[in-house]
Amino acid sequence: MSDINKDVHKHDLLGGRLCLDFANTVSWHDSSEESQELLTSYEKLVNWSLHANILNKQQSLSLLKKAEDQPAKAIEVLQQAIELRESIYQIFSLVTKNETPASKDLAILNEALSNAYGKMRVVLGENKFSLEFLNGEETLDGMLPPIVQSAIDILTSEKELSRVKKCEGHPCGWLFLDTSRNRSRRWCSMADCGNRAKAKRFYRNKK
Template sequence: MGFEGLTLLGGRLCLDFCNTAAYRATAQEQEFLKGGYADLLDWCIYAGTLSEPESTRLKGQAQDHPAQAQQTFRDALKRRATLYSLFHHLAQAEAIPPEFLQELNAAQQHAMSRRQLIRQPDGTFTWTWLPCTALSDVLDPIVASASELLVEGDLSRVRQCPGCGWLFYDSSRNRSRTWCDMQFCGNRAKARRHLAKIRTQTTPSANTGPGKA
């Protein structure tokens, strides 16, 4: 599937991965990874962590081992749920359940085993990834992104949109970013407030009792 409408605005790969679902635990809940393992690969291409040839190779591997691909996809959604809960707790300045860290540590050890230092033409060093062998290896860059954010990021900048629940890293100078996107959630909230104001002005007694919007 395509990911039109799924803007990568989290500012960190791990947060963008969490944002493949929105409006969690509400009637408007949105899921962008519906198509199984192939969808996960397409998202990785979309997010820039996987090349087309590598994705094609992994898709072939998944077709040869469908049960394994299904399990990997379920594990990916579970990993996403853990990362979401972790950063949601941080954004709300709440305590982190220790099992989240245990799970992340185990995943992080695997991710590190696939990282390699290389020297670039300008003489500087950088990390690169060994080619994926297991289907689940595509999750490694996401895990690495989460570890880097936890260790090197300013955690007070991890925020959550009060509209759709998307997570983002607020890199604005005055830490003033509230919404995932002002054009989207910000304006919708503004419109709701405006509508509520009109309603209270025109029907002064209608805003009490059950059923109010």
């Protein structure tokens, strides 16, 4: 099995929440012509999940081995993950514009939620109960429940939901949680889209 794929390893996690980072696994997400898919194989989905700390190395290796034995199922899970990601992206994109998400996208998220609940257990810790995910390596789609939970956590938190923003660098389209005190964050990254915007402004002023 290959080690973490270089492209995936370099892929920035700037969203501030797992589901937003997952939504950002497409570069130039807002452009139909220039968008670039990161998750081009099941292996990349697993590698990204390792990169995003959903899975540990041993779980990732175990999933990749399982996928070798069930290639058709692995492709199905990849398609399911991409469908879920696009729904998450559409839902939060509309939320940033104060618009209502499409019921089709909410239905996809809800279906993923019912699958996710099947992979969660309430466990008793030292002196409190908590929700835990079953081992991520048990089924090929084991990386999806934490992503779904992350999306539900934001959607059901008024405070967090109001802080979801879309990068102003067009057509970047990346989503992030603005945790700055005065809610002034405008770009996915200052080094990338922020600098490009600054350079554009500089050029305009010079003219």
